[in-house]
Amino acid sequence: MSARLLPVPDQASAPYWQACAEHVLKLPCCSRCNEFTLPPDVTCPSCHSLEPEFTWQPVTGRGKVRTWTVIRQSFLGGFKVPFVLVDVQLDDQPQVRMIGQLLDGPEAPLSIGDAVAVAFDDLAPGVAVPAFRKAENA
Ligand SMILES: [Zn+2]
Known part of the structure; x- marks a missing residue:
């Protein structure tokens, strides 16, 4: 890979x-x-x-899941499939939409409106990309 x-x-x-x-x-x-x-x-x-x-x-990087998709085939190298991409509306900046990997894995139960918080995926020394993890629903 x-x-x-x-x-x-x-x-x-x-x-x-x-x-x-x-x-x-x-x-x-x-x-x-x-x-x-x-x-x-x-x-x-x-x-x-x-x-x-x-x-x-x-x-804060806290937000709600607007929708999501499960990626089962990646055309770019380095991704372990399947994985979940979430489309997140930020709580404090609702005009900002971010798409990132859900680090909880493809088996995590997920519903529209679920709370998530930004998390960082360290790809290399000094290089991290924003992702999300499920958070407690407020
Ligand atoms: Zn302006």
């Missing part, structure tokens, strides 16, 4: 991957309207500013 591809940070995403390496989820926040977005774009999707001057703010 080939090695899993690693994220390649660029100038726009470097703060995101740096925070992930430290197991902190940081999201870009528009300095004009204080709304979060992901990924950072050249304009702010909330206020449409052309100079959003995003700052990277730590967030």
Whole structure:
């Protein structure tokens, strides 16, 4: 099995991957309207500013499962199939949608609306990607 591809940070995403390496989820926040977005774009999707001057703010990473899918065949190397991908709406930034692997495994019982919290999957020294784990329903 080939090695899993690693994220390649660029100038726009470097703060995101740096925070992930430290197991902190940081999201870009528009300095004009204080709304979060992901990924950072050249304009702010909330206020449409052309100079959003995003700052990277730590967030809780808690959210609810919007939907999910079970991946049974991977065309990229390094993934142990089957695994579950969850589509998560963040509790504190409901406009932000994140998709990540559910680290609880394919047998974990799962329902729409289940609480999850961000977790980090360490792929290599200094390289981690955000994923999710089930959390207590509030
Ligand atoms: Zn804005």
